[in-house]
Each structure stands twice: as structure tokens, then as C-alpha cells.
Amino acid sequence: MNSSLKLFTVAALAAGVTACGGSSDSGETGTVSFGITDAPATEFSNVTVAFTEIQLKPADGDWITFPLDGFETVNMLDLQGGVTEPLITDEEVLAGNYTQLRLIVDTDNSFVKLKSTGDTEYSLAVPSGEQSGLKLQGEFIVAADTSTDFTIDFDAQRAIVNPAGEALADYMLRPALRLVNNLDVGSIAGTVNASTVIATECADVATYSGMVYVYGEPGATPDDLGSENEPLVAVPVSDEDDPGTYTYKAAFLTEGTYTVSYSCSADDNEIDEDLTFVGPQDVTVEADTETTASFE
Incomplete structure (x- = not known):
């Protein structure tokens, strides 16, 4: 596998996804590509998940398996802000409806590193990871005679938990995946004002400058990771690219x-906590467009 990273430009993706999906009984085929990206995590410096297979389940057929190679060398935290790594590219499959997707994991070659402990590696286990893997429920369509491109959003911030008591590994990996069609996606980006928001909300901005929480509906009441109303995704705020500009x-x-x-309150992804949120606002996302939403 070519481990070089690529930035998806949605305008360059194949068109025609709205065509009829067809049926696997008809024998018609289409081609699919799957890439993977990561929503950033705050406490880790490396999250290596050694994916070995991607499996697709047609609604009326048997599982289809594609072997993967090279993911024991990919730090998932490099796949942020629209950067992806290809899983499979232009593979021919039967057209029609698909109901499940699985990523099989080699736990022996999977690990995490913490920002606080340097190069120390901590083991990462997935319950049944090498048998049934990380499961993603939900239907998707492969259109006949069409190339369809998907991205799997692997959310390390929500997926990795520190198990209490005896466990198979130092950290456990639970399913926290989103599947999107690349023709339908855009992004939200912006700044958080350092002098009025960061300085007021953050106890120690040198170690933590907060996260922006994104909820899948307008008018949502913000809540933390691990709550009944947890966000679709939470992304860290940083001035790494331009010191002083968050x-x-x-x-x-x-x-x-x-x-x-x-919010600049510390958020444990396993506990429902009362966090302080600032400036909730509704934002409309359009395909192939970056929408700006800032906190002043």
C-alpha cells in the first residue's frame, strides 16, 4: 500500500452517484473506493491501528473481503483536517444495496502513544477485532456502471477508552465510525479568539486549548462526549500552525x-460531565464547500 497521504478534493471525484443502484441479482457491477480519515484526539501523539481487511455485506449476498496491507505503519493522527489514506481503490463489486461494513484489526501490531509519556507504546485491543472487527452498521449504495467513493471517519477521540480493572490491553478500541459519500461532504472551519475566549475559558492554554463540538442537527443543546446527546464529532483547537491564532x-x-x-473544559469520553460551552451556533454545510464558523 502506498502510505503517502492525500488531501481529498471532492471536485475531482467521480460523478453519477445518483444513478440507480441496481440489484446484486442482476449481475450489474460498479466500482468502489474507500479511504479513512481521523477526527483528532487530544491526549495521544500516535494511534496506530493495523487494519488487515475491509469487508462489505450486500443486502442479499455474502460478505466480500478485500485484504489490506501496510496499516501497521500508519499513524491515524496524521489523517486529520481532510487528509485521508486509501483502503481500497476502484474495486469492482456487485451493484446494489449494502447493509454493513467491517474493518478487521491485527491487535498485535496496534498501539497508542501518549503526549505525556513520549515514545512509550501502550497496547490497543479490539474485542473480536481479528474476527468480526470494527463494525459499521447502516446502508450504502453501489450504483451500476459508476465509480463511488466513500470515506470512513475513524474518531479516535471517542473510540479509544482506558478500561477499568483487568483488561486485554492498556487501551480498548470501540466502534466509532462514520461512513460518508465523498460527493456529499463539506467542512466547517474557523478561529477561536485568543484574547476573549481562550484566555477566559482555558485554565492552562499551554497544555489544552479546548475543542469545538459539532452536533448533527440545528438547535442542539451542547453536551459532552459520553452523554446521551454527545456530538457527532469533537475537534481540537490548536495554534500549532500559527502561534497565537487558534x-x-x-x-x-x-x-x-x-x-x-x-468548550475548554476537560472531557472524559467515558463519563457524562457538566462542561461549560461557549457560543453555540447553527451552521449549514454544503458539498465541496468549507463553511466558516468562528468564536469571538
Whole structure:
């Protein structure tokens, strides 16, 4: 596998996804490509998940398996802000409806590193990861005589948990995946004002400058990771690219209206907490467009 990273430009993707999906009984085929991206995580410096297979389940057929190679060398945290890594490219499959997707994981070659402990590697296990893998429920369509491109959004911030008591590994990986059609996605990006928001909300901006939370509907009441109303995605705010200017980007969002809000409260993804949120606002996302939403 070519491990070089690529930035998806949606305008360059194949058209025609609205064509009839067909049926696997008809024998018609289409081609599919799947890439993977990551919503950033705040405490980790490396998240390596060694994917070995991607499996697709037709609505009226048997599982289709494609072997993968090279993911034991890919740090998922490099795949942020619209950057992806290809899983499979232009593979021919039967056209029609598909109901499930699975990513099979080699746990022996999967690990995480923490920002606080340097190069120390911590083991990462997936319950049944090498048998049934990470599962993504939900239908998608492969159109006949058409190339269809999808992206799997792997959310390390929500997926990786620190298990209590005895466990198979130092950290556990639970399913936290979104599947999107690349023709339907845009992004939200913006700044968080350093002098009025960051300085007021963050206890120690040198170590943590907060996250922007994105909810899948307008008018949502912001809540934390692990709550009943947890966000679709939460992305860190950082001034790494331009010191003193705090920015964020939430990519691969399907067309629609979202609620975005900012918090600099520490958020444990396993506990429902009372966080302080700032400036909730509704934002409309259009395909192949980056919409600006800032917190002043």
C-alpha cells in the first residue's frame, strides 16, 4: 500500500452517484473506493491501528473481503483536517444495496502513544477485532456502471477508552465510525479568539486549548462526549500552525445544518460531565464547500 497521504478534493471525484443502484441479482457491477480519515484526539501523539481487511455485506449476498496491507505503519493522527489514506481503490463489486461494513484489526501490531509519556507504546485491543472487527452498521449504495467513493471517519477521540480493572490491553478500541459519500461532504472551519475566549475559558492554554463540538442537527443543546446527546464529532483547537491564532476544522460532514459550540473544559469520553460551552451556533454545510464558523 502506498502510505503517502492525500488531501481529498471532492471536485475531482467521480460523478453519477445518483444513478440507480441496481440489484446484486442482476449481475450489474460498479466500482468502489474507500479511504479513512481521523477526527483528532487530544491526549495521544500516535494511534496506530493495523487494519488487515475491509469487508462489505450486500443486502442479499455474502460478505466480500478485500485484504489490506501496510496499516501497521500508519499513524491515524496524521489523517486529520481532510487528509485521508486509501483502503481500497476502484474495486469492482456487485451493484446494489449494502447493509454493513467491517474493518478487521491485527491487535498485535496496534498501539497508542501518549503526549505525556513520549515514545512509550501502550497496547490497543479490539474485542473480536481479528474476527468480526470494527463494525459499521447502516446502508450504502453501489450504483451500476459508476465509480463511488466513500470515506470512513475513524474518531479516535471517542473510540479509544482506558478500561477499568483487568483488561486485554492498556487501551480498548470501540466502534466509532462514520461512513460518508465523498460527493456529499463539506467542512466547517474557523478561529477561536485568543484574547476573549481562550484566555477566559482555558485554565492552562499551554497544555489544552479546548475543542469545538459539532452536533448533527440545528438547535442542539451542547453536551459532552459520553452523554446521551454527545456530538457527532469533537475537534481540537490548536495554534500549532500559527502561534497565537487558534483554529479548528471539522471535515467530511454531509450536507445539512449542524450546531457547533466550543468548550475548554476537560472531557472524559467515558463519563457524562457538566462542561461549560461557549457560543453555540447553527451552521449549514454544503458539498465541496468549507463553511466558516468562528468564536469571538
